[in-house]
Amino acid sequence: MVIVHEDADDVVQITLIKAWKGLPNFKEEAKLYTWLYRIATNESFTFLSNKRKRFFIPIVDVERELSQAIESDEFYTGDEIQLKLQKAILTLPQKQRMVFNMKYYEEMKYEEMAEILSTSVGALKASYHLAVKKIENFIKEV
Amino acid sequence: MENKNNIEEELESIAPFLSKIKKENNFSTPLNYFEILPEVIVNRSLNSKLFNFSFNKFSKHFLIPASSLAVILLMIFYFNRNTTEAELTNEQITNLIINDEYIKIDDYLVYDAYSEVLDEEKKTTSTTDEYINYLIENDIDINSIIDEL
Numbered sequence: 001m002v003i004v005h006e007d008a009d010d011v012v013q014i015t016l017i018k019a020w021k022g023l024p025n026f027k028e029e030a031k032l033y034t035w036l037y038r039i040a041t042n043e044s045f046t047f048l049s050n051k052r053k054r055f056f057i058p059i060v061d062v063e064r065e066l067s068q069a070i071e072s073d074e075f076y077t078g079d080e081i082q083l084k085l086q087k088a089i090l091t092l093p094q095k096q097r098m099v100f101n102m103k104y105y106e107e108m109k110y111e112e113m114a115e116i117l118s119t120s121v122g123a124l125k126a127s128y129h130l131a132v133k134k135i136e137n138f139i140k141e142v
Numbered sequence: 143m144e145n146k147n148n149i150e151e152e153l154e155s156i157a158p159f160l161s162k163i164k165k166e167n168n169f170s171t172p173l174n175y176f177e178i179l180p181e182v183i184v185n186r187s188l189n190s191k192l193f194n195f196s197f198n199k200f201s202k203h204f205l206i207p208a209s210s211l212a213v214i215l216l217m218i219f220y221f222n223r224n225t226t227e228a229e230l231t232n233e234q235i236t237n238l239i240i241n242d243e244y245i246k247i248d249d250y251l252v253y254d255a256y257s258e259v260l261d262e263e264k265k266t267t268s269t270t271d272e273y274i275n276y277l278i279e280n281d282i283d284i285n286s287i288i289d290e291l
Contacts, residue, residue: 004228005171014180017187078168085163105167107149136157 088138
């Protein structure tokens with residue numbers, strides 16, 4: 001979600017610290033994996049939002065900045081078509097991007113995603129379909 | 143496995159071009175990243191505890207100074223609003239002076255001030271009259287004066 005390794009590292013650390021602090025409040029109704037994933041998801045959104053506020057940049061420019069950063073990121077090892085795919089993903093709105101990553105890369109079930117993102121299965125299906133269509137068009141056009 | 147097949151079938155039906163792209167995660171981490179991560183997190187957690195300045199928003203230590211500050215700010219705002227200077231038109235000033243008796247002027251003072259102007263006028267008039275009378279009495283022709291000039 002945050003693309004750059006340093007940012008991802010920051011999000012991972014904050015997520016694990018928050019999980020550790022919140023562990024006494026963890027209810028065993030949810031899976032530990034789902035609970036951790038939810039914290040990480042929220043932290044990613046917060047991180048991107050703070051980044052935007054800190055540098056007074058519009059949300060579209062954050063994605064543009066990330067799109068440029070991925071090319072120079074030494075920890076990204078994808079070829080040209082993979083880079084194009086990443087750039088296509090970065091054109092999506094943040095939540096749609098999260099939905100796409102969860103389904104496409106993590107191969108999660110809609111029910112699990114619904115639990116993590118607190119969204120209905122129907123809304124997630126629609127969001128994923130829309131995201132896939134946008135990415136398909138982007139890759140074909142560029 | 144069933145879920146994976148479903149995802150791929152779904153993807154192929156919506157986006158045939160995208161479904162042909164090899165699905166791979168190309169984001170890597172530095173060497174030994176996960177080995178040192180627990181230590182990094184413990185250090186960060188300790189540092190944040192050292193510098194973590196937290197306070198309860200509803201405690202009296204916060205509420206009393208905050209409410210006092212709010213009252214002071216409100217008073218400053220209120221007084222500033224009431225003392226805002228307004229520019230009056232000439233008509234408004236006249237109305238204030240005449241109708242509202244905003245400024246009471248003593249008649250004697252008006253007469254006194256105006257009498258000086260009248261005296262000045264009188265002086266000027268009397269001086270001119272004196273010159274004319276002098277010319278008449280001495281039978282002096284005005285043309286001779288002009289010629290001399």
